[in-house]
Amino acid sequence: MRTAHPRLSALLGACALLAATAPVHAESAIDVERARGDRHDDDERDSVSGGGGSELPPYLQCVPYARQVSGIQIRGDAWTWWSQAEGRYARGNRPRVGAVMTFQPYGRMELGHVAAVSRIVDSRTVLLRHANWSPINGRRGQIEDNVRAVDVSPDNDWSQVRVWFAPIQNLGSTAWPVQGFIYPKRIDQTPRGTRVIDSVSDPIGAIIAARLAVKR
Template structure:
């Protein structure tokens, strides 16, 4: 039992190190919290609860309010996100629609923690500044109805994981998710 726990802890710590995801199991096989996943996928070395990343990045990494591939988006604490959330931008579709790769959002087989690649993120902020977003949610097979507050994007210096985006992400599907509510049933 001790050996099993040690092996699991070692595997989790290796996944959390930059550059080790490619050497070990696929980044997309990850099951766990969003923070170690985002750290591994982006190369941004910040620790602690997701909502603290924005302030921790000040003076260490560039920050802003425009999505870029490889940037970490920081969701603020809210009633629904007690610890916030972090995810990595995998693709910019257009000025108000991007795709994320993240962990611990949707449920798979009734459980959270799994990695998801190229899911739709839609800027619904009145000022078009990415301060409020909707996120694709597996259980509803589309954008959820919740609106989440965002602190902004943290831009890393290292190249993000090669597994961040799929070979053929569904840009059109992401646009439909964002701009044609309820159209999922027809896809």
Template sequence: MLAGFRAFFAASVLALSALISVPAAAGTLQCAPFARQVSGIEIYGNANTWWGQAEGRYARGHQPRVGAVLAFASSRSMPVGHVAMVSKVVSDREVLLTHANWSYRGGIERDVRAVDVSANNDWTDVRVWYGPIGGLGTRSNPANGFIYADEPVTIDQPVQVASADAAGGAAIRSAF
């Protein structure tokens, strides 16, 4: 009986030491820090604040581009929104996303399918691949649009705007 207790005790200590070796402060990887890291877009805070924070700092729009961040809006199922980087543009209504904390708590997913299902083809309603069912999720998700990492906007920097001159040719002017 004593030998059985010793074996049980040794196994318990071994199991406990495996648990202790995991840092207690190790948290769950969230989408915003991951998107910031992979895209280079220096925005902080919850994902639902990225779209507003990008205004005046980064170009924003509704056309997918590699490296852009798709900013999902808050919804009942996503109260703090979501952000994901576009890793490939498949078509004007389909992209592949790289993101964290979507299908699996704290997990990273690379090159997963996302489809624009908005009525106006403007990426304001999106369905995203969901790992547990092995396909596009069963619901669509509201989105604000794309934040473009390669086009920072500076308030005191002139922006060149192309416009047609009186003869119909293109002219470039600077605007503030």
């Protein structure tokens, strides 16, 4: 019995190693299932978390990236951008290059989401630059540049959009509610007491700029 003990220990060690690697295989199976389009409609809502405030770790939030690429100097959770822009930036319900599309909280995306418009394709389609939307290679907080968003609102007023979702390499099935677009042009009559933040004093912006330089 004593001589069999080392072999038993080795067998138990091998089982433990297999158990540790099992989640990786399960995650890969989920990715394949998503790519085939076999998942239910609500899985996209479960996967997209949008973004909150200005904190960078543990992954890149949508807010600092949208601020960096658009130049719109608003901080705080994404769902507050629309109201914060009032009296400071022009707003509307039509996309323009450089504008920020502001999403309402929806499902598990409790903090809303913001994304910069990089191109107008047609009256129903734009390309977006945003962060922390699709999980890519099992990681959140990823940057996605020039990905499609399509207006699916009944009145073509951009109040609902479907957005490119990387795990399925196609538009997601969810119609995400949109508050509107914030345009980079500042309103001359900035309310008194409003603090205008210079991008030079934005350390997170500097980190994002460094990441973009590496990507190029």
